[in-house]
Amino acid sequence: MELEVSQTLQPQQNIAVTANLITSLKILQLSSEELEQTIQQELVNNPALEVEDRDTCTVCGSGLQEGRCPECSAQRLSAPEPGGQWEEEPYDAWRVDTRANRTSDDEYDPVALAASESSIQDYLLDALASTIADEDMPIAEYLIGSLDESGYLTVTDHEVAEACQVDVGRVRAVVEVLQDQDPPGVGAHDPRECLLIQLRHLAQDGKGDVIAERILETCFEELGRHKFDQIAGTLQISLEHVLTSWAYIKDNLTPFPAWGLSQGQQRINTGANAVVRPDVAIKAAEQGYLVEVLEEARYRFGVNDLYRDLLTERNLPAGDRDFVRKHASQAKFFIGFIKQRWDTIRHITECIVEAQQDFLDQGIRHLKPLTRSEVAYRVGLHESTVSRATANKYMMLPSKRVISFDDMFDGSLAIKDAIREIIAHEDPERPLSDEEIAMQLHEQGMFVARRTVAKYRGAIHILPSALRSRMAIPARA
Secondary structure, eight states: OOOOOOOOOOOOOOOOOOHHHHHHHHHHTOOHHHHHHHHHHHHHHOTTEEEEEOOBOTTTOOBOBTTBOHHHHHSOOOOOOTTSSSOSSOSSTTOOOOOOSOSOGGGOOHHHHHHOOOOHHHHHHHHHHTTSOGGGHHHHHHHHHTBOTTSOBOSOHHHHHHHHTSOHHHHHHHHHHHHTSSSTTTTOSSHHHHHHHHHHHHHHTTOOOHHHHHHHHHOHHHHHTTOHHHHHHHHTOOHHHHHHHHHHHHHHOOSOGGGGGOOTTBOOOSOOSSOOOOSEEEEEOSSSEEEEEHHHHHEEEEEOHHHHHHHTOTTOOHHHHHHHHHHHHHHHHHHHHHHHHHHHHHHHHHHHHHHTHHHHHHOGGGOOOOOHHHHHHHHTOOHHHHHHHHTTOEEEOTTSOEEEHHHHTOTHHHHHHHHHHHHHTSBTTBOOOHHHHHHHHHHTTOOOOHHHHHHHHHHTTOOOHHHHHHHTSOOOO
C-alpha cells in the first residue's frame, strides 16, 4: 500500500488581532468617566496630542453659554405625563426620595443640581464646614473621602482616629454630625444603621414608626428574608402590624442614601457620587429622531502644530525626527480610535432608535424585545462589539430622562409595567393570583407563564396575593 502526500490551496478567512484592534476595542468599551481618565493619561504620555475640553451641560450635553445651558435653562425638567415614557415611580421600590430637611419644594431646583459638577463629597464638605470646628475638618475630610458610591463609610472610627491621630471620641462626634446631614443615612457603616438613621430623621418630623424601629433593631435579617411570621412571634405583635411596618420601611427608607441627591429625570444605577453623564442624546426632529454623541461636542482633538512643523524640518537630527514621527503617529491613531468609538456608538444608537420607535413615541408599554445580536446583524458588527459599545453607557431620551443602554434590551420592562398596572386596579380584598395576572396579560397580548409573573412581580417588590390580602386588613390597635 502506497501513501501519497499532496498539497492543496484552500481559501480561509481569519481575523487578525492586531495591537490597533485591541486598543480600539478597549477605548470602545470605556465609560465616559474612564474615557476622560484615558485621555488625561494619553496627554501626559504623548506631547504631540492636543485636546480641547469644552464646557458642556451635564444634563443634555449642549454647549454652555456664559456658564449656563440655553436648552435646560429655557425649560425646567418636569415629570412625564401619567402613563407616558418612564413613569416617575421607579421600578426599584427602594429608590425613594428621603430628603427630610427640605422646607419647601420651591427651594429644590433639580436643573441646578443636575447641571452642577459638585459631587456628594463637595456637598457634604460644604455642609460640615459650617457645623463643626475648624480643627475637626481634617477628620471630616477623611470620613467623607472614605464614603463609597452608596454613601456608606468604608472605615471604622478607630481607623480614622489612628489615621488623623486624634481621640476616637472626636471622630465619633464628627460622624454623628455627618449622619445628621442630607441625604439621611449618609455616613452609616451598614444598611441597618442607614435605615435607622433615616427613621430617626422621620421621627423628628413626626413621621416615625415605633414598630418599624423595633424590627430594624432586632429582626433586620429576618426582615430581609421576609420572615414576617417569625418577626411577629419574636416581637409579640400581630402579623398585620409587621406587614404595615414593612410597607412603611419599603416606601419611606432606602439602603442607598447617596441616591438621595440624584433626583428627577435621572435614573442612576451606578456610582451615585455625581449625576450620571449621558453618552448619547436622542432628540426629536421634524422627521423622527436625531442621535447625538455628546462626547463629540465636549472634546476637540488635534496634533500639536509644533510637531507638524518639525516633521517638515530638513535639518532635524534623525533621532529627534523618529521621536517626533512616533508621537505624531500615536496621536493620529488615538484620535482615530476615539472617532471610531463615536461612529460605532452612533450607528448602534440609530439602529436602536429605529427598532424602538414605538417606545419613543408612546412609552414603555411599547418597548419591543430586542437583542444585541439583532442589533449587531443590522449594523454589520460582531455581537461582542455591540456589547462593548453599550456597556456602562447611558442615553438621554427626548423627555430628558436618562436610562441605561441595557434597558433597551430588557424586554421584561413592558411586562413589569403591565403587572404593576393590573395589581394597582385589583380588588384589595381579593388580590389576583399570579395565574390570574398571567391570564390578563395573555388578553393584552403578553404571553408569559405563571412562574414568570411571580419572578417579575418579585423584581418590582410586590407581595404575593396572600400577603397583599393580609395587608388589606386594617391593623388592630
